[in-house]
Amino acid sequence: MSQPVAEGGKTGTDPAEAVTVCTVVPNASSIIRIDHLTKIFRERNRTVTAVDDVTFEVWRGEIFGLLGPNGAGKSTLIRMLTTLLHPTSGTACVDSYDIIRAPEKIRGIIGVCPQNSTLDIELTAYDNLEFYGKLVNVDDSILDSRILELLEMAELADRAHMKVQTFSGGMRRKLEIVRAFIHHPLILFLDEPTIGLDPEARHEVWQQIAKLNEEKTTIILTTHYMDEAEKLCNRIAFVDKGRLIALDILENLKQLIPAGDLIEIGFDRMDEGILSVIRGMALINSVEIKGTRLIISAKNGSKVLPEIVAVFEKFSVPMTSISIRSPSLEDVFIHLTGKKLDDGQNQDAKPARGGIPR
Amino acid sequence: MIRGAVAIFKRDFKKFLSNPFVVIMTLMMPIMYLVIFGNAFGGTISHVPVGVVQEVPPYNDTPLFTSAAAALNHIPQKDYPKLLDVTVYTDEKKAKQDLARGLISAVIVFPSEISNDHAVRLYVDSSNSIIPALVESAVRGVLASLGAHNPVTVNKIYGDIKYIQFFGVGVIMMAIFTSTMFGGGIALIRDREAGIHEGYLVTPVKRTSIIAGIISSGTVRAFIAGFTIFLIDILITGITIQSVEVFLLVLLVILIACIGVTSLVVSFASRFSAQQEYASVVAFLNLILFMTSGAFYPVIGMPDWLRWITIINPEYYGVDALRGIILRGQGLDVIGMDLIALLIFSGAMFILGIATYRRTLE
Numbered sequence: 249m250s251q252p253v254a255e256g257g258k259t260g261t262d263p264a265e266a267v268t269v270c271t272v273v274p275n276a277s278s279i280i281r282i283d284h285l286t287k288i289f290r291e292r293n294r295t296v297t298a299v300d301d302v303t304f305e306v307w308r309g310e311i312f313g314l315l316g317p318n319g320a321g322k323s324t325l326i327r328m329l330t331t332l333l334h335p336t337s338g339t340a341c342v343d344s345y346d347i348i349r350a351p352e353k354i355r356g357i358i359g360v361c362p363q364n365s366t367l368d369i370e371l372t373a374y375d376n377l378e379f380y381g382k383l384v385n386v387d388d389s390i391l392d393s394r395i396l397e398l399l400e401m402a403e404l405a406d407r408a409h410m411k412v413q414t415f416s417g418g419m420r421r422k423l424e425i426v427r428a429f430i431h432h433p434l435i436l437f438l439d440e441p442t443i444g445l446d447p448e449a450r451h452e453v454w455q456q457i458a459k460l461n462e463e464k465t466t467i468i469l470t471t472h473y474m475d476e477a478e479k480l481c482n483r484i485a486f487v488d489k490g491r492l493i494a495l496d497i498l499e500n501l502k503q504l505i506p507a508g509d510l511i512e513i514g515f516d517r518m519d520e521g522i523l524s525v526i527r528g529m530a531l532i533n534s535v536e537i538k539g540t541r542l543i544i545s546a547k548n549g550s551k552v553l554p555e556i557v558a559v560f561e562k563f564s565v566p567m568t569s570i571s572i573r574s575p576s577l578e579d580v581f582i583h584l585t586g587k588k589l590d591d592g593q594n595q596d597a598k599p600a601r602g603g604i605p606r
Numbered sequence: 607m608i609r610g611a612v613a614i615f616k617r618d619f620k621k622f623l624s625n626p627f628v629v630i631m632t633l634m635m636p637i638m639y640l641v642i643f644g645n646a647f648g649g650t651i652s653h654v655p656v657g658v659v660q661e662v663p664p665y666n667d668t669p670l671f672t673s674a675a676a677a678l679n680h681i682p683q684k685d686y687p688k689l690l691d692v693t694v695y696t697d698e699k700k701a702k703q704d705l706a707r708g709l710i711s712a713v714i715v716f717p718s719e720i721s722n723d724h725a726v727r728l729y730v731d732s733s734n735s736i737i738p739a740l741v742e743s744a745v746r747g748v749l750a751s752l753g754a755h756n757p758v759t760v761n762k763i764y765g766d767i768k769y770i771q772f773f774g775v776g777v778i779m780m781a782i783f784t785s786t787m788f789g790g791g792i793a794l795i796r797d798r799e800a801g802i803h804e805g806y807l808v809t810p811v812k813r814t815s816i817i818a819g820i821i822s823s824g825t826v827r828a829f830i831a832g833f834t835i836f837l838i839d840i841l842i843t844g845i846t847i848q849s850v851e852v853f854l855l856v857l858l859v860i861l862i863a864c865i866g867v868t869s870l871v872v873s874f875a876s877r878f879s880a881q882q883e884y885a886s887v888v889a890f891l892n893l894i895l896f897m898t899s900g901a902f903y904p905v906i907g908m909p910d911w912l913r914w915i916t917i918i919n920p921e922y923y924g925v926d927a928l929r930g931i932i933l934r935g936q937g938l939d940v941i942g943m944d945l946i947a948l949l950i951f952s953g954a955m956f957i958l959g960i961a962t963y964r965r966t967l968e
Binding site for chain 2: 330351352358360362367368369380383384385428534
């Protein structure tokens, strides 16, 4: 009864605009075009801008990653694209259909695997697929063979007639992903496909996603796991606090931070002298303190590390740990937003089960 | 130990207070029990429609008839409206027809003169558990006050109907209602909570199809419950089914009632997101609809404001139709109105169900 009410803004639903935006040349390179999309939730006297003026395109056939911390607005964005929520303003086109004007058309060409499972765990794997197949109009004459094919693909053929509640988390996830694929959708939306899975199950899910992409399906996935985005995605969009921060292929994203390696040194106490000496050294890009760690970005990390250690010894400051690594996607994210991906501060914005992200 | 107990107490209480809707419903329930139970059962029966008719010959009204009819029409009840509404018939046959159609509850046939060998014949609708006795005592009282010592013969036109038979028919409706409310409705909300509905929403399946599917499965479940109670009624309460037509007619009424009640439940269950809120509303609805259905106690005994609820209560029409068929052996000609009312109700609820089902998550 206390569902938040979305703002009734109708900007961007101008009919003339919507029609012209979505009529598209066949074989165009983009399959989704998002234009100044905004979603504001209003609950009592609190307003939350979950998606804030986002504009980008997804290309046909790619695996597109939406990467951001919990509560960044990824799920809300997906829910608007999958016609579950109306945008407050702005438009988006999925293939040649407008998400506001032709939601039914869109539902026919997409497959969705939401963050929270929508499997009926009291039914068998086969029955779940059969039920869903009928909802998405898979022809009865091919439905049975299609189900068996999908179960084979998910390596669940031997469990076809077991209830889903006996399945592990990984098996359920794989079943749900192939279920979304039952009608060969043009676009597959996967919202946090590997959340809560163990490493082995995650690898299996990744393989499966890659396999589905080989069948010329465009895949859009959201995740807050760096490695997932790095492994799977052609292009990655960074999202934080509802805004699009960066969008590019992995290699280009990594160039957003000054080239070099990252050296992290743990300490109990710090001497200002050390900092100034290190800052003065050649090859050093930046030096900063995060809690009890000193983070140094350097052009040739392994070469400068002995010198840094020497500085510490000279000031007789003990080090508790040393690590050196090449920058990861996470470092890019920290560089762009100033915070870590799974920072705890956004926890309260996690979407409620079956409801709406607050 | 104390700390843990206090922590749990605080958490539970916080949750209780955080849902004002449930708090209000919790307080409303006993109040509603008081008001509805009290009025549905404690109400004084008044305005019972009865027919009076003068035996022929003679073809003109005798003084006994005129004064008795007038007296019956003006039986005062302290603080309440009069007991009987008398309609004067000139033709005994016509009066009995109206009785059979349920338009009046009793027919009183007066003999030509005051005498010991001319009986006052009383025909009562014995499918009602309470009214026959009231009418009989009213007739005896009026005769006594007029100094007429004629004997009174009572004819129960539907034979002896025990209260359990009267009540048993009402329980068929209750079974339909409870199985839908607590079975179907909760299942719907659980499916919603489990995200299964979110799964429907991203498929091209139409809103109408979703509602039609949910209602038809719920209808079949409710039908099984109603039919089972019907069979139990036959076995335990001793009601008799005269013919195959009667049996089929009963099934038809149960089916239509099931569609109506299921549509009602689906139309509002689809708006609830939490089981707790739904459950408190259901308990409330179950109370008000069952109590005003006439299953326990004749609707005629209820105060006017409660009778207004009866008019929009599908259970009332269901109970009335089932009693008509099972206890009074009436056919479609009499219970047709009940069926039409049930169908209108079902149709309205079906449309409401479609209109209120959210196609998005908002």
